[in-house]
Amino acid sequence: MPSLYIDGTWTSGSGGSAEVINPFDAGVIEAVDQAGPDDVERAVAAARAAFDGGPWRPTSAAERGELLRRVADLLVRDKEEIARVETLDTGKTLVESRIDVDDVTAVFRYYADLAGHDAGRLVDTGNPAVVSRVVHEPVGVCALITPWNYPLLQLSWKVAPALAAGNTVVIKPSEVTPLTSVLLVRLLEEAGAPQGVVNILLGDGRSVGAPLTEHPGVDMISFTGGLATGQAIMRAAATTVKRVAVELGGKNPNIVFADTDFETVVDNAITAVFLHAGQVCSAGARLIVEDALHDDLVAEIGRRAERIRLGNGLDKGTESGPLVSAAQRAKIEDFVASAHAEGARLVAGGHRPEEPDLQKGFFYRPTVFADCRRDMRVIREETFGPILTVERFRDEDEAIALGNDTEYGLSGGVWTGDAGRAERVARALRHGTVWINDFGPYVPGAEWGGMKRSGNGRELGPTGLAEYQEHKHIWHNT
Ligand code: NAD
Numbered sequence: 001m002p003s004l005y006i007d008g009t010w011t012s013g014s015g016g017s018a019e020v021i022n023p024f025d026a027g028v029i030e031a032v033d034q035a036g037p038d039d040v041e042r043a044v045a046a047a048r049a050a051f052d053g054g055p056w057r058p059t060s061a062a063e064r065g066e067l068l069r070r071v072a073d074l075l076v077r078d079k080e081e082i083a084r085v086e087t088l089d090t091g092k093t094l095v096e097s098r099i100d101v102d103d104v105t106a107v108f109r110y111y112a113d114l115a116g117h118d119a120g121r122l123v124d125t126g127n128p129a130v131v132s133r134v135v136h137e138p139v140g141v142c143a144l145i146t147p148w149n150y151p152l153l154q155l156s157w158k159v160a161p162a163l164a165a166g167n168t169v170v171i172k173p174s175e176v177t178p179l180t181s182v183l184l185v186r187l188l189e190e191a192g193a194p195q196g197v198v199n200i201l202l203g204d205g206r207s208v209g210a211p212l213t214e215h216p217g218v219d220m221i222s223f224t225g226g227l228a229t230g231q232a233i234m235r236a237a238a239t240t241v242k243r244v245a246v247e248l249g250g251k252n253p254n255i256v257f258a259d260t261d262f263e264t265v266v267d268n269a270i271t272a273v274f275l276h277a278g279q280v281c282s283a284g285a286r287l288i289v290e291d292a293l294h295d296d297l298v299a300e301i302g303r304r305a306e307r308i309r310l311g312n313g314l315d316k317g318t319e320s321g322p323l324v325s326a327a328q329r330a331k332i333e334d335f336v337a338s339a340h341a342e343g344a345r346l347v348a349g350g351h352r353p354e355e356p357d358l359q360k361g362f363f364y365r366p367t368v369f370a371d372c373r374r375d376m377r378v379i380r381e382e383t384f385g386p387i388l389t390v391e392r393f394r395d396e397d398e399a400i401a402l403g404n405d406t407e408y409g410l411s412g413g414v415w416t417g418d419a420g421r422a423e424r425v426a427r428a429l430r431h432g433t434v435w436i437n438d439f440g441p442y443v444p445g446a447e448w449g450g451m452k453r454s455g456n457g458r459e460l461g462p463t464g465l466a467e468y469q470e471h472k473h474i475w476h477n478t
Contacts, residue, residue: 003033003178003202005185007046008195013039015203020179023091023322024312025360032178035201035208043199044217047141047168050196057138057166061115064164068112070191071160071184075105082183086152087313089177091321091361092276094314103444104156104184107460110444114465115164123473131476136469138166139243140219143212145233146181147225148174148324149279149384154247155181157448157459158222159188163197165468170218171200172209174225176324178202205229216240222467223247224281227382227453245457245467247281247449249382250410253403254284254439255393255425257416258292264437265415266300269388272413272439274308274366277323278386281454282411284439285383287390288402294392298370301388302347305366310353322361323385329362332385336367339378344369344389374405382408396421400428409451413439432458 002010014036019028035043050056075082083097090097123132144158151173162169173181185200201208209229213221213236220243223233230246237244254272256265272284289297311318323329329352336350349367352358364386372379372389379389393399403412403425412431416422426434432450433442442448447461457467 003182004035004039005189005198005200006039006043007199008189011039013201015039015207018175018202020089020177021325022088023324023362026326026362027360029088029179032182032202035203037207037211039201040208040211040215043170043201044141044212044215046196047170047199048217050194051138051140051168054168054194054196056168056194056197059166061118061164061166064166065112065115067191067193068108068115068160068164071187072105072108072112074187074190075101075108078183078187082152082180084314085183086180087321089179090149090151090276090313091324092313093318093321096276097313100150100153104152107156107444108160111160111164111465114462118164118465125475129478131478133474133476135472135474136165137472139468139470140167141217142167142169142220142222142468143172143215143218144169145172145209145212145221145223145225146174148176149276149281151177152180152184154224155184157464158224159184159198161459161465162222162468163193165465167220167468168197169199170212171198172212173200173202175202175204210236213237213242214239218242220244220468222457230455246455247457247459248453248455249384249408250281250283250450250454251286251380251382251406251408252282252284252411252413252431253286253288253406253429254413255288255399255403255415256290256293256297257399257414257418257421258290259417260293260415260437262293262297262300266297266304268439269301270304270308273388274305274320274386275440277320277364279324279328279384282433282440283384284413285388286379287388288399289390289392290399291392291394294390298347298368298390302368305348305368305388308366310355310358310363310365320366320386322358322363324362326362328385329364332364332383332387335378335381335383335385335387339369339372339376339387339389342373342376342378343371344376344378345371347390349386374402380406396425400425404428404430407452408454410454411435
């Protein structure tokens with residue numbers, strides 16, 4: 001079956017094909033079609049025509065909500081198969097992939113409901129003869145560009161609100177993990193998305209992503225990925241003054257005061273950083289611990305990290321899968337070398353696993369470094385892998401200063417039994433999400449996004465819909 005979907009037809013495209021690699025054993029899962037420059041043109045033209053003259057824009061929000069609800073039902077029907085493919089493609093465990101599919105289903109349902117309640121508003125002008133209304137309209141053709149770590153989930157955060165708002169879309173998933181994005185487009189087709197409303201192009205950033213960001217027929221770019229790519233996209237989009245929403249990296253502090261439950265914090269701190277082998281934008285990669293608790297916590301987390309069972313994400317006992325690619329593992333090995341060189345103390349991991357059955361894949365042992373200083377590269381840059389660094393603090397002010405000492409501002413955690421302190425620290429942290437006595441969960445109704453260099457957009461929640469809307473003012477002098 002061809003992998004590109006343009007103007008309501010599955011097609012092979014003109015960019016040749018590319019192999020999709022299973023990170024567990026470096027084997028080929030399948031070869032997928034790649035888009036060429038003419039496919040980019042055709043997809044944008046199809047989305048443009050479907051927006052400008054097609055039946056989609058005049059549909060009611062309730063009708064669009066119905067489409068999203070049908071997609072949610074199909075996701076429930078196909079959950080096991082989609083989760084299996086996500087695990088093959090990304091290496092994450094099947095348990096994680098199933099949670100992803102459930103979360104994606106919830107996102108489609110959330111925006112289906114919200115679309116039906118999104119009415120705009122009346123504004124009081126002080127003049128009874130004037131009716132002033134703010135109405136919500138779609139932005140137009142949206143290019144949705146996604147990363148490889150949560151391919152299905154990240155796409156759902158974009159495509160569900162974009163369609164709920166009445167836009168048409170051209171999807172460009174990561175070339176590293178494109179498979180479940182194709183499956184989702186099949187479900188959108190099955191659910192009845194009209195011709196040209198949803199299109200998907202496979203290919204890399206240079207040959208497909210960049211032309212979309214420069215294309216005059218595209219009105220908006222919604223991008224999730226790395227900082228450097230986000231900066232390049234913002235520059236490219238400036239030429240045609242596109243709306244740009246970027247969701248970028250993170251370097252997320254997890255701050256632990258001594259008055260917290262030891263066992264709970266150990267469990268959570270480990271999951272916060274080693275989930276999906278640390279390849280999570282909101283990973284709690286910087287553990288910042290109060291002096292009194294520091295040594296015990298570091299020792300216990302080190303012991304527990306050594307026990308994490310690596311393996312095939314499809315196998316039941318696996319607690320963590322491989323990194324997504326050889327390139328990603330090489331990056332992690334480089335960070336480990338720099339941490340050693342800069343004087344961090346290795347507490348756990350720091351090498352590839354020795355088990356014979358893990359030699360073909362891109363595995364790396366969960367790694368913990370203590371005695372880290374804020375000037376170290378491993379503290380300053382997003383590692384995006386299974387590395388936990390530990391720093392210590394003396395008091396609340398120092399904890400906040402360390403937590404904010406990063407160019408990123410995506411997420412952070414604070415652990416304490418003192419509710420007043422929890423609130424003070426949560427408000428002082430310059431991060432888009434702060435968890436108190438937890439780390440990692442989210443709900444579709446609450447906004448997600450970064451401050452500072454973690455991005456300028458918000459996904460999820462009502463703001464996640466507003467990103468894809470024009471708010472037009474109509475002044476009616478009756
Ligand atoms: P990446 O920036 O390398 O690639 C992301 C996407 O952009 C891919 O589809 C890629 O093909 C495309 N791309 C590359 N160059 C492009 C260009 N010049 N023009 C247009 N598109 C281009 O990121 P990645 O390695 O796939 O993902 C990892 C990054 O994503 C990490 O930094 C992570 O923190 C971030 N991320 C952020 C969030 C969030 O919610 N803030 C969520 C997940 C991942």
